[in-house]
Structure formats: structure tokens, C-alpha cells
Amino acid sequence: MIALDKARAQIVAGLDKMWPGIKDxxxxxxFYRYHPRAIAAWPVGRSRFDDLSNEIRRSENHVYLAGxxxxxxxxxxxxxxxxxxxxxxLELRSAKTPQGKATHMMSPLVWLTPTLLAxxxxxxxxxxQKKWISEVPPARFGFISSPPKPRESRIFLYPGASRxxxxxRNSVLHGWDxxxxxxxxxxxxxxxxxxxxADHNCGHALSRPIRH
Amino acid sequence: MRSAARFWTMEGASILPILSDSDLGVIxxxxxxxxxxxxxxxxxxxxxxxxxxI
Numbered sequence: 001m002i003a004l005d006k007a008r009a010q011i012v013a014g015l016d017k018m019w020p021g022i023k024d025x026x027x028x029x030x031f032y033r034y035h036p037r038a039i040a041a042w043p044v045g046r047s048r049f050d051d052l053s054n055e056i057r058r059s060e061n062h063v064y065l066a067g068x069x070x071x072x073x074x075x076x077x078x079x080x081x082x083x084x085x086x087x088x089x090l091e092l093r094s095a096k097t098p099q100g101k102a103t104h105m106m107s108p109l110v111w112l113t114p115t116l117l118a119x120x121x122x123x124x125x126x127x128x129q130k131k132w133i134s135e136v137p138p139a140r141f142g143f144i145s146s147p148p149k150p151r152e153s154r155i156f157l158y159p160g161a162s163r164x165x166x167x168x169r170n171s172v173l174h175g176w177d178x179x180x181x182x183x184x185x186x187x188x189x190x191x192x193x194x195x196x197x198a199d200h201n202c203g204h205a206l207s208r209p210i211r212h
Numbered sequence: 213m214r215s216a217a218r219f220w221t222m223e224g225a226s227i228l229p230i231l232s233d234s235d236l237g238v239i240x241x242x243x244x245x246x247x248x249x250x251x252x253x254x255x256x257x258x259x260x261x262x263x264x265x266i
Contacts, residue, residue, distance in 0.1 A: 007265045011255065014236045025216035027250060033265065 007031045048072060057081075059088060217251055228253075235261035 008029040016023040047053065048071065056070050071077035071084075220228050220239070228240050237257040257265065 001266055002264070010264075011236065011257075014232075014234055018232060018234060018236065019219035022216060022219050025219075031265070 004031055057084065059085075215249070215251070220253075235264075237261060 008031055011029055011031065012023050012026055015026070053070075056065055065081075065085075069077065071080045217226070220226055220230070226241070230239050232239055235257065236255050239253055239255050241252070241254070
């Protein structure tokens, strides 16, 4: 295990490599190898395999939720969810009518996420190869740089995303009709331990967006 | 005083969160409601890069 000071120094060096000069602006760096509030939890009486959890994994209006929280509490869930969501989208895009026409037209796919490992999976590369995200420079990927288009399909990976994601930038949780889908309100139940926590920013909570 | 936010601001808007394509992993606002001069960035380091910190 490397010393925390060394870890902090590596992070600062990495930041300065990406954004030259930023090291002079950094006042402090904290490093956590583990943060309990970053982990989804199912309360007593709930399970990641129950009906409510299955609903979370179902797409709604071409919006897909993916991330560790949809399948498990750890990074394996991010990978599993990435495969699930991308597989569903690929099937949808390849579907044809009896006349051979595409059954659905979608705008370029956009991932909305501050996280996770799924982004580094083969699924991510697959999306890039298909140029569904070709308009976005890989090294400076602004997940929410463009407003959603009608019927745009998006993958949302993390319910703990900032309020700016959930509210101010017309996030996927609002969908193309700006409605927050009722199915996903059930995500709230996955994060009961966050409610009221001393270090919990309520602005990050999924329950914050106004729903229909 | 110039703000550090200039590094992650493009055309007047924050580009966060971003996938850095580096050992830094994903970089996002530590607290988007922060209005003070001191900004907090959160990094989610993952994969092989995270292994190096263990």
C-alpha cells in the first residue's frame, strides 16, 4: 500500500498534466481508498433481485439506467450493467420492421455519468467504434455538454450525480418530455443510508428532481 | 483573481463530469452548489490506476 502523500502527489501530477498550471491552484487533496457513502445498499426487506430492482433495470422511454447500483454494490455491477444496457440498445437499433425498415431512430448515444468502470469496458469502445459518441473528444468528454434531443437514448450510470446533472441540464431522469419516470423513483429506496447523513449533500439525491 | 474553474470551463460552461482517459479516472464536481472561491473536485480512480493506490 503506497503512502497517502504519494497518492496525493500522483493525483496532483496527473491533474497538472491534463490541465497545466492547476497544481498552483490546489489548496488541499484528500484521498479515500474506501468511502462507505459511495456504495448502494438494499435495506432490510429489499433485494437486488426483487421486482423493484428488476424495474430499475428495465429501460423506460429509451433511457437506460446502468451502474454498480443497478446490479450490485460494487464495480462488477458497473460492468454487468454496461453489458446489459448496451446489449439492449444494440438490439433495439438493429430491429427491423417486416418491410426491412428500422423500427426506431435514435440520436447519438450519450452517457451521463461521473462514474464508473463500465466506461472502460469493451462496451464503451464498442460505442465509440459505432461513432455514436463521435462528436465528443474522448479526452474531454463532456457527458452533458449538449442538450438532449427528442427520443434521445441515454445511459445514466449514477444516481448520486450532481444536481446540475439531475435538474439543471435536462438530465435523462427528466427524459425527452422532461418527465421523471415513475419507475425510477424506486431507486430512492436503494440509498436510504444516505438520507440525512452528515456528509450527504441533498442536492445529489435522486429524489431531488421534481416528478410528474 | 482567476478561478481554477477555468480549467474545466469551456465556452462558459463546465465540462464536468469528464472521463479523463488517464489515471485520474472520472473527474466531477465535488459539490456543484459550491459558490465560494474554493472549488472541490472529486475523482473516481478506477481499474489498474486504482490498483496502484492500494
